[in-house]
Amino acid sequence: MNRLIFLLTLSLICCSTAEQKAPLPVKTGPTPMTWTKPAGFPDPVYDLSRNPLTEEGVQLGKFLFYDGILSRTNLVGCGTCHQQAAAFTHHGHELSHGVDDRLGVRNSPAIQNMAWNTSFFWDGGVHDMDLVPFNPIENPVEMDQKVVNVLDKLRNTPSPTAKIPVNYPQMFKAAFGTDEINSERMMKALSQFMMTMISATSRYDYYRAGDANALTAQEKQGLVLFQKNCSSCHQGVLFTDHSFRNNGLLPMRNNDQGRFAITGKPGDVYKFKVPSLRNVGLTAPYMHDGRYHTLEEVLDHYTDSVQKTPTLDTLLIQSSGTPGIALSGTEKQSLIAFLKTLSDEQFIRDSKFADPGIGTAF
Amino acid sequence: MKSINQYFATALAVCAVFLLFSCSTPVSPSPEPDAPAGGKLRLEFDNVVGDKNLVLGSVTYKNASNEDFVVTKFNYFISNVKLTKADGSIFVVPQDSSYFLVKEDTKTSQFVTLNNVPFADYTAAEFMVGVDSTRNTAPIEKRQGVLDPSGSMMDDGMYWAWNSGYIFVKLEGTSSKGNPVNGKFYYHIGLFGGYNERTVNNTRVVKMSFGQLKASVTESAVPEVHLLVDVLKVFDGPSTNISIAAYNSIMGGQPDKSQQIASNYVNMFSLDHIH
Numbered sequence: 086m087n088r089l090i091f092l093l094t095l096s097l098i099c100c101s102t103a104e105q106k107a108p109l110p111v112k113t114g115p116t117p118m119t120w121t122k123p124a125g126f127p128d129p130v131y132d133l134s135r136n137p138l139t140e141e142g143v144q145l146g147k148f149l150f151y152d153g154i155l156s157r158t159n160l161v162g163c164g165t166c167h168q169q170a171a172a173f174t175h176h177g178h179e180l181s182h183g184v185d186d187r188l189g190v191r192n193s194p195a196i197q198n199m200a201w202n203t204s205f206f207w208d209g210g211v212h213d214m215d216l217v218p219f220n221p222i223e224n225p226v227e228m229d230q231k232v233v234n235v236l237d238k239l240r241n242t243p244s245p246t247a248k249i250p251v252n253y254p255q256m257f258k259a260a261f262g263t264d265e266i267n268s269e270r271m272m273k274a275l276s277q278f279m280m281t282m283i284s285a286t287s288r289y290d291y292y293r294a295g296d297a298n299a300l301t302a303q304e305k306q307g308l309v310l311f312q313k314n315c316s317s318c319h320q321g322v323l324f325t326d327h328s329f330r331n332n333g334l335l336p337m338r339n340n341d342q343g344r345f346a347i348t349g350k351p352g353d354v355y356k357f358k359v360p361s362l363r364n365v366g367l368t369a370p371y372m373h374d375g376r377y378h379t380l381e382e383v384l385d386h387y388t389d390s391v392q393k394t395p396t397l398d399t400l401l402i403q404s405s406g407t408p409g410i411a412l413s414g415t416e417k418q419s420l421i422a423f424l425k426t427l428s429d430e431q432f433i434r435d436s437k438f439a440d441p442g443i444g445t446a447f
Numbered sequence: 448m449k450s451i452n453q454y455f456a457t458a459l460a461v462c463a464v465f466l467l468f469s470c471s472t473p474v475s476p477s478p479e480p481d482a483p484a485g486g487k488l489r490l491e492f493d494n495v496v497g498d499k500n501l502v503l504g505s506v507t508y509k510n511a512s513n514e515d516f517v518v519t520k521f522n523y524f525i526s527n528v529k530l531t532k533a534d535g536s537i538f539v540v541p542q543d544s545s546y547f548l549v550k551e552d553t554k555t556s557q558f559v560t561l562n563n564v565p566f567a568d569y570t571a572a573e574f575m576v577g578v579d580s581t582r583n584t585a586p587i588e589k590r591q592g593v594l595d596p597s598g599s600m601m602d603d604g605m606y607w608a609w610n611s612g613y614i615f616v617k618l619e620g621t622s623s624k625g626n627p628v629n630g631k632f633y634y635h636i637g638l639f640g641g642y643n644e645r646t647v648n649n650t651r652v653v654k655m656s657f658g659q660l661k662a663s664v665t666e667s668a669v670p671e672v673h674l675l676v677d678v679l680k681v682f683d684g685p686s687t688n689i690s691i692a693a694y695n696s697i698m699g700g701q702p703d704k705s706q707q708i709a710s711n712y713v714n715m716f717s718l719d720h721i722h
Contacts, residue, residue, distance in 0.1 A: 135586055204642075210610040212642040215587040219596050219608035231604065232597035268597040269587045347610050348646050349638075349702035 114262050115139035120200075123285035125293060125322050129200035131214050131280060136273045138280060141260040146278025148251055149271065151444040154238050155218075156228035158184045159247075163221065163275075164444045166193040169433055172284065172364030173197060179375030183227035190226075190339055192375035194360060195368050197284040197432065203327045207357045207373045210347045214279060215272040232268055240266050249443045284363050284432040285322075292426070293322070300426055307423025314410050315362075315420075317400055324362040324427070330398040331355040333391030333408055337374055354396050366425040367433065380424060384417045486566055486664040488530065489671040490559040490574075492549045493719065494521055496678045503551055511683035512690040516632070518678060520619040521551040522605060523712075524578050524593070527652075528561060531571035533661060538565055546578065548593035548605060549676075558671075569662040572672060576712060577615030577650035583639040610699050612637050615649055616712055618681055624692035632691045634681065635698040636705045636712070647702035649709035653716050660721045673719045684711030 118138040122129065136142075149155065151164040166181040167173035173196035175181045181193045191207050205211040211220055221227040222235060239257075243250035254264035261270050289308075291299035300308065311319075320326040329344040336342075336355060344356040357373045371377040377386060391401050391409035402408055412420070432438070494501040496508040496518070507515050525547045528540040540561055550556045582594065590596060594613070598604035605614045618634040625632045640648035655674070662670035682689045687707040689697075697704045 132586070135588065206609075211608075212584065212611060213586065216596065216608075216611050219606070219611075223604075223608045236597060268595055269590075272587055346700060348641065348644050350644070350646070 115141040115260055118143060120280060123283060123290075123322075126285065127201065127321070127323075129280075130203055131200050131276065133280070136215070136276055138277050139260060141256070142274050142277040143281055145253075145256045145260045146274040146276070147438075147441055148253075148256065148443060149275050150278055151440045152251065153444075154242075154247075155222055155230060155235050156184050157230040157234075159238075160184070161228050162444060163196075163218070164440055166221075166227075167196045169438055169440075170367075172367045172429070172433055173282070173438075174368040176367075176369070179370050181227070183221075183224070184229045187226040187229070189224075190341060191373050192370060194358075195364060196279060197282055197363060198323060198361060199279045199282060201323050204358070208344050208347050209329060209358055214276045215269075217279075218272055218275050232271075236266055236268060236271065239271070251443060282432075282438055284429040286431040287363065287429040288426040289423075290429075301422070303419050303422045304426050305423075307419035307421070307426075310412070310416050310420050311423050314412065318359045318398075319362050325359045328359050329353065329356040330359055330400075331394065331396040332357075332387075333393070333397050333401055334372060334374075334376070334386070335390075335392050337376070341374065343373065352396060355394060356396060362424060363427050364429055364432070366428045380421045381417065384412060384420060388412050388417075485563045486666060487669040488561045488564045488569065488662055488664050489669055490525075490528070490561070490572065491671055491673045492525070492557045492559065492676050493673060494549075494551050494557070494676045494678065501551060501678055508679070510679060510691070511688045512692070514622055514624045514691045516620050516622040516624075516691060518551070518618065518620040519631075520617060521678060522614075523549055523576060523616040523676075524605065524613060525549055525559060525574050525576065526578055526582070527573075527575040528559075529573040530561070530564065530569045530662075531573070532565075533568040533570050538567075538569075546582070546592070546594055560669075564664050566664050566666065569657070569664065569670075571654065571656045573652060573654045575650055575652050576709075577637070578613040578639065579650060580639040580641075580648070583612050584642055607637060607699060611642075612639050612699075616681070616708070618678065622691045622695075624690070624695070626695040632695040633698065634689075634696075634708060636708050637699060638702060638705060647706050649705055651709055651713035653713060655716060655718055657718060657721060660718070662721050670721055672721050675717050675719045677715045677717070680715035681708060681712050684714060687711065 116139055118140050120133055120138050151162050153160045153162045153165070155162055161184050166175040166178070166183075168176060170176065175193040179192060181189045183189060194207065199214055202214070203212070205214065205217045206220065211217050219232055222230050222232055239253040242253040253266065257266050257270060258264040260274055288299045318326055318328065318330060331354075334355070342354050344353040345351070347353075365380070369378055371380070371383050377383045387410045389409065391397070393402070393408045397408060401410065403411065499506070499508065501518060501521065503521070504517060504519050507517055509515055526545055528545050530538045532538065544562070547559045548556060549559070578594070582589065587596075596606040596608070598606065605617060606612070607614060614635045614637040616634070616636045620632055621630050622632055623630070636649055638647045638649045640646060640650070657672070662672055664670060684707070687710070689708060689711065694704060697708060699705070
């Protein structure tokens with residue numbers, strides 16, 4: 086019995102010591118945020134376990150996305166060429182213009198459903214979302230800024246000369262625990278925001294979920310035509326198979342060779358990423374160089390002007406050997422009607438993705 | 448009494464658990480046979496042009512194509528360092544500590560200090576010129592220090608943002624045979640073999656025997672292996688002589704040509720002495 090009492094005392098000492106070691110209740114770190122995969126979507130490609138979403142991280146990413154501080158002139162942000170109303174494209178711009186109105190060589194792609202991208206940009210030169218922002222920031226015709234300079238500018242906020250003085254050290258602290266600003270944190274915050282930019286609430290999605298009345302008869306005809314003629318490349322719920330293909334466009338003056346610049350393989354000449362068609366009704370102009378201004382022109386290309394070059398995608402060669410896809414005028418109208426059901430009004434209006442008031446879109 | 452005994456038993460159990468977790472030190476893994484608290488070994492990368500010292504921006508040199516040139520920038524990555532002991536066993540520098548950026552304009556960068564090197568006599572070294580494909584495709588948290596894609600304030604970056612990957616060797620300069628706009632030439636050689644499609648791989652592994660010499664790492668001695676790195680060998684190789692007149696710019700867009708330079712620069716290292 087004495088031994089038991091001794092042990093009990095020991096255990097009490099032991100426990101009380103442990104109690105003293107227990108952390109005092111303090112303000113917990115950033116607020117975790119759940120990322121929800123839309124019904125019927127595949128698993129995301131981006132590894133969220135390396136960069137779990139938090140309210141503060143996403144908020145920081147949104148500020149960075151819209152802030153012109155990312156550019157040399159402090160005027161061009163991501164949101165300049167990726168505008169929400171146009172499903173985060175540069176509506177009306179065949180080619181986007183960056184700092185000092187310098188003109189790019191390609192049409193700015195939609196920023197949506199990035200979580201599922203296996204590669205980024207028209208040529209797939211970047212394979213990881215965290216490495217995406219380096220490209221537009223450092224491109225001389227886009228933001229023309231070194232990321233290292235951006236980090237320095239962020240550290241020196243709030244700046245009295247800024248239109249809206251944002252305190253980035255404080256925002257980094259809220260998102261990551263300390264006010265250290267480095268490239269990993271900056272890119273991860275931007276990725277967190279981009280991970281939330283999901284478009285999955287178009288009329289087509291309601292139809293997909295079981296609402297047969299979400300599409301009209303013509304749209305349903307269009308869907309059938311789409312599945313027959315387009316869905317081998319514009320595949321599945323994401324409307325892309327993420328591959329690179331030559332869809333028979335006549336090269337422009339600058340002879341952009343697309344994927345070839347990345348792989349150096351002759352078989353990749355003139356190949357470009359198959360873009361998702363979600364929100365395609367909102368993202369004119371079309372193709373990697375924005376050469377077509379309407380969906381009618383796009384379909385006319387596929388029926389009438391597909392160029393037979395050595396790397397032309399074999400899916401675009403009919404059994405007769407004729408390049409292109411055979412579609413009647415009525416069929417084209419049905420297809421276009423269907424494509425417009427992919428417009429996601431909720432996505433382009435959602436205030437979660439909107440400029441928090443620091444943007445410099447022009 | 449029985450219930451009190453039960454209470455004691457529970458308390459004992461709780462106590463035992465606490466004791467186990469709070470008082471015992473975590474079981475340490477058996478010490479790495481290759482990594483005892485060791486010494487240091489230094490590799491010096493001394494950039495030269497033939498038999499002359501490399502001086503940036505002022506001295507004119509000549510390549511085998513008889514073209515004059517002045518070097519304005521010479522940077523390269525050294526990684527994956529391994530050292531061979533006299534007994535034939537190999538010490539591999541831990542991966543995360545095995546990336547170095549050597550720059551002609553930064554003297555300190557030319558002295559690569561390897562830490563925790565086991566005490567032994569070393570007879571050979573092996574290293575990669577460039578950055579291996581694993582690290583080239585690693586997540587951003589694995590890209591610290593010289594591998595930070597944002598570079599540093601002091602240099603102009605060794606990372607391609609548009610075709611994600613590191614530049615392994617960057618040689619820039621001026622020449623009467625340089626490009627017609629500003630008379631410069633630019634050789635930015637990268638390409639690690641592709642992320643999911645095989646592309647050109649310009650990483651090169653250099654094996655450097657110390658010959659009759661040895662580098663003895665002891666408690667008191669930090670041996671310095673002095674390597675000469677000859678810029679001429681970037682131009683002039685066993686199979687190809689690169690002519691500035693023919694190629695004033697070789698970067699990621701000319702994979703075949705960049706491959707020829709890579710097969711040249713693998714030969715630019717030679718052992719001068721060890722002290």
